Amino acid sequence: MQKTSDINVVETRALPSPAALLSEIPKTESQAEFIAKARSEIHRLIFTDDKRFLLIIGPCSIHDPEAGRDYARRLAALSREVSDRIMIVMRVYFEKPRTTVGWKGLVMDPHLDGSHDIAAGLRLGRMFLRDVLDLGLPTATEFLDPITPQYVADLVCWGAIGARTTESQTHRQMASGLSMPLGFKNGTDGSIQTAINAIKAAGQPQTFLGINLDGASSAIVTRGNPNCHIVLRGGAGGPNYSPEHIVRTEEILAKAGLPKSILVDCSHDNSAKKPELQPDVMRALLAQITAGNHSIMGAMVESNLGAGSQPFPQPKEKLRYGVSITDGCIDWTATEVMVREIHATLAPLFR
Ligand SMILES: O=C[C@H](O)[C@H](O)COP(=O)(O)O
Numbered sequence: 001m002q003k004t005s006d007i008n009v010v011e012t013r014a015l016p017s018p019a020a021l022l023s024e025i026p027k028t029e030s031q032a033e034f035i036a037k038a039r040s041e042i043h044r045l046i047f048t049d050d051k052r053f054l055l056i057i058g059p060c061s062i063h064d065p066e067a068g069r070d071y072a073r074r075l076a077a078l079s080r081e082v083s084d085r086i087m088i089v090m091r092v093y094f095e096k097p098r099t100t101v102g103w104k105g106l107v108m109d110p111h112l113d114g115s116h117d118i119a120a121g122l123r124l125g126r127m128f129l130r131d132v133l134d135l136g137l138p139t140a141t142e143f144l145d146p147i148t149p150q151y152v153a154d155l156v157c158w159g160a161i162g163a164r165t166t167e168s169q170t171h172r173q174m175a176s177g178l179s180m181p182l183g184f185k186n187g188t189d190g191s192i193q194t195a196i197n198a199i200k201a202a203g204q205p206q207t208f209l210g211i212n213l214d215g216a217s218s219a220i221v222t223r224g225n226p227n228c229h230i231v232l233r234g235g236a237g238g239p240n241y242s243p244e245h246i247v248r249t250e251e252i253l254a255k256a257g258l259p260k261s262i263l264v265d266c267s268h269d270n271s272a273k274k275p276e277l278q279p280d281v282m283r284a285l286l287a288q289i290t291a292g293n294h295s296i297m298g299a300m301v302e303s304n305l306g307a308g309s310q311p312f313p314q315p316k317e318k319l320r321y322g323v324s325i326t327d328g329c330i331d332w333t334a335t336e337v338m339v340r341e342i343h344a345t346l347a348p349l350f351r
């Protein structure tokens with residue numbers, strides 16, 4: 001018979017079921033309690049008058065788990081120092097959406113060599129998330145592939161849907177079933193409405209195709225996730241964190257009947273993809289907050305051990321330790337300075 005399917009498929013590799021991976025790399029009772037507590041604390045910071053600042057910070061992507069652990073240990077110590085005014089959540093990003101093509105993250109290509117050993121990537125991802133939680137740091141990640149959450153979402157405290165997928169029905173449906181607070185980025189074109197529509201869709205019950213814990217194709221029926229909010233990340237027209245942009249976003253949220261809760265991504269188009277500008281963006285946000293703004297409840301920053309980024313692909317042995325292979329980041333020294341500055345600047349609000 002004439003072949004009519006799989007004409008462009010080279011190979012189909014079976015993966016362990018989510019249940020198998022969860023039992024191979026289980027979470028402990030204390031991790032489960034920590035995750036539940038962190039999620040409800042994040043919820044409080046986003047949706048109530050809690051004055052503490054939510055800071056989602058860490059590498060653009062984790063490509064070297066050892067350097068990632070080194071970063072997490074330093075962040076955990078810094079987090080303890082400032083926890084009275086700042087809740088620090090570590091960016092643990094394993095799935096990278098690409099504008100065209102490129103390395104798609106540790107889950108998709110953990111050996112950094114194009115072998116795409118997804119089973120190893122999922123294992124490494126789960127182990128890394130557990131290590132971060134054990135340091136007392138809540139975890140944040142972007143959910144990109146709609147199958148991945150079954151393998152890792154139980155270890156994630158805050159989730160993001162990225163600018164490239166906020167408009168996608170698949171991602172809005174997936175978000176409607178996720179258990180943690182979740183931020184939708186504005187579109188890459190700068191559209192706020194795309195994120196508003198996403199928050200509304202994800203808040204509703206949905207039924208969609210997915211896999212169950214045994215890996216069987218299933219209709220997933222959700223309740224809707226009421227804990228979704230907007231993340232402003234700038235867009236094709238430039239940054240969108242100025243007081244005028246914030247007021248405009250507050251108006252759009254109010255018109256849509258949504259809480260005025262805004263998280264600002266200091267990176268991406270808010271810093272013209274120049275990582276060293278992120279502290280300036282942060283200062284501009286702090287100025288708005290100390291002047292009385294109540295809608296900006298937190299920020300996101302891309303930070304790593306070393307500054308900037310390095311070209312990839314290149315031989316693994318030649319990679320510089322602790323330097324991003326995706327978007328550029330601020331280095332550890334700049335990170336410490338910035339976090340202490342946030343802490344000091346917010347002091348008057350806590351008197
Ligand atoms: O944050 C990450 C990047 O901005 C995003 O994955 C797109 O990257 P790319 O434009 O280099 O593909």
Ligand SMILES: C=C(OP(=O)(O)O)C(=O)O
Pocket residue numbers: 060093097142161162163164185233265268
């Ligand atoms: C990909 C990211 O951001 P955005 O979706 O805003 O481009 C990110 O935060 O890693």
